[in-house]
Amino acid sequence: MARVCIPLAEGFEDIEAITLIDVIRRGGIEVVTAGVGADIITSAHNVKVIADTTIDKVSADDFDLVVLPGGLPGATNLAKSQEVKKLLQDMDKKGKYVGAICAAPIALKEAGVLKDKYTAYPGWQDNIKEEGYVSDAKVVEDQNVLTSKGPATAMCFGLEIVRKFASQEMYEQLKAGLLADFC
Amino acid sequence: MARVCIPLAEGFEDIEAITLIDVIRRGGIEVVTAGVGADIITSAHNVKVIADTTIDKVSADDFDLVVLPGGLPGATNLAKSQEVKKLLQDMDKKGKYVGAICAAPIALKEAGVLKDKYTAYPGWQDNIKEEGYVSDAKVVEDQNVLTSKGPATAMCFGLEIVRKFASQEMYEQLKAGLLADFC
Numbered sequence: 001m002a003r004v005c006i007p008l009a010e011g012f013e014d015i016e017a018i019t020l021i022d023v024i025r026r027g028g029i030e031v032v033t034a035g036v037g038a039d040i041i042t043s044a045h046n047v048k049v050i051a052d053t054t055i056d057k058v059s060a061d062d063f064d065l066v067v068l069p070g071g072l073p074g075a076t077n078l079a080k081s082q083e084v085k086k087l088l089q090d091m092d093k094k095g096k097y098v099g100a101i102c103a104a105p106i107a108l109k110e111a112g113v114l115k116d117k118y119t120a121y122p123g124w125q126d127n128i129k130e131e132g133y134v135s136d137a138k139v140v141e142d143q144n145v146l147t148s149k150g151p152a153t154a155m156c157f158g159l160e161i162v163r164k165f166a167s168q169e170m171y172e173q174l175k176a177g178l179l180a181d182f183c
Numbered sequence: 184m185a186r187v188c189i190p191l192a193e194g195f196e197d198i199e200a201i202t203l204i205d206v207i208r209r210g211g212i213e214v215v216t217a218g219v220g221a222d223i224i225t226s227a228h229n230v231k232v233i234a235d236t237t238i239d240k241v242s243a244d245d246f247d248l249v250v251l252p253g254g255l256p257g258a259t260n261l262a263k264s265q266e267v268k269k270l271l272q273d274m275d276k277k278g279k280y281v282g283a284i285c286a287a288p289i290a291l292k293e294a295g296v297l298k299d300k301y302t303a304y305p306g307w308q309d310n311i312k313e314e315g316y317v318s319d320a321k322v323v324e325d326q327n328v329l330t331s332k333g334p335a336t337a338m339c340f341g342l343e344i345v346r347k348f349a350s351q352e353m354y355e356q357l358k359a360g361l362l363a364d365f366c
Contacts (some may be wrong), residue, residue: 014205015206016200045205049230050223050231149362151205155198182335
């Protein structure tokens with residue numbers, strides 16, 4: 001079974017984080033949420049979530065993918081965290097996957113693990129890099145980096161992660177079960 | 184400013200609950216989450232959320248809408264709660280709005296506040312009532328009752344609530360901001 005770590009920093013985008021957790025767990029993939037700087041984290045829209053663990057206890061050895069929810073200031077808090085940076089760099093060095101949605105690809109950029117092509121929240125590429133920004137895809141994969149656009153693409157992003165780390169069959173079953181015909 | 188109460192019972196559907204909270208709060212509407220039987224509630228996919236209050240402290244006087252997330256056993260836990268039932272009946276008596284998504288219209292039915300037309304998770308109408316079930320709409324409004332289908336329609340349901348309790352302008356702004364072109 002694949003294992004996915006989702007770091008949660010103060011101000012994480014609620015829909016993006018929770019949709020990724022829900023869809024990936026539905027796919028039979030283990031998800032561990034890791035609080036950045038605390039174990040109770042408040043979202044961008046004031047929902048208090050108790051994380052499964054804290055980021056200082058997380059090792060790249062234990063995961064196949066680390067994926068970051070967006071939101072402000074959630075994404076910039078992720079980008080500023082030395083522990084998140086080290087985790088992303090360790091994942092990248094081991095040839096493992098990293099991912100981010102919305103504003104969070106800025107943390108991939110800061111850690112130096114972003115490759116050429118990527119997507120992010122429209123307009124936010126100005127804060128990351130113009131070159132390689134893909135405007136017309138819900139999910140972009142380039143080498144070991146998976147990115148997506150924003151709240152309304154989080155479900156499709158989760159489904160693509162399920163397709164990649166579980167199976168095509170599980171992807172189709174979940175897509176139908178979620179009623180996600182737009183993905 | 185309108186006020187919305189979202190009861191959370193053990194096993195609530197993560198995406199549905201959090202998407203409603205997020206979208207409605209983005210719309211400038213006050214949302215109060217109310218734990219049923221506890222103030223820390225675990226979702227259907229094992230996310231622990233600290234509710235803003237508990238259901239025993241909530242009064243219909245204070246809200247314009249009470250809307251229920253689905254999920255199993257979240258929805259059946261809502262349907263079994265005498266406090267949720269009384270709150271829904273009080274809202275209905277006062278001519279205020281009640282709503283539910285996915286499996287949760289069963290709680291509206293149990294409380295006797297469901298009107299004629301409604302929607303719910305496809306197939307789940309067998310557990311509620313066949314008559315009046317609308318299969319081809321993301322959101323159905325009949326008198327003071329708002330219903331929706333499942334995880335992938337939660338964002339559109341939230342947006343419709345914003346259109347109704349905030350404004351058309353806010354609806355359009357949020358729909359664009361969320362990238363929710365499918366709503």
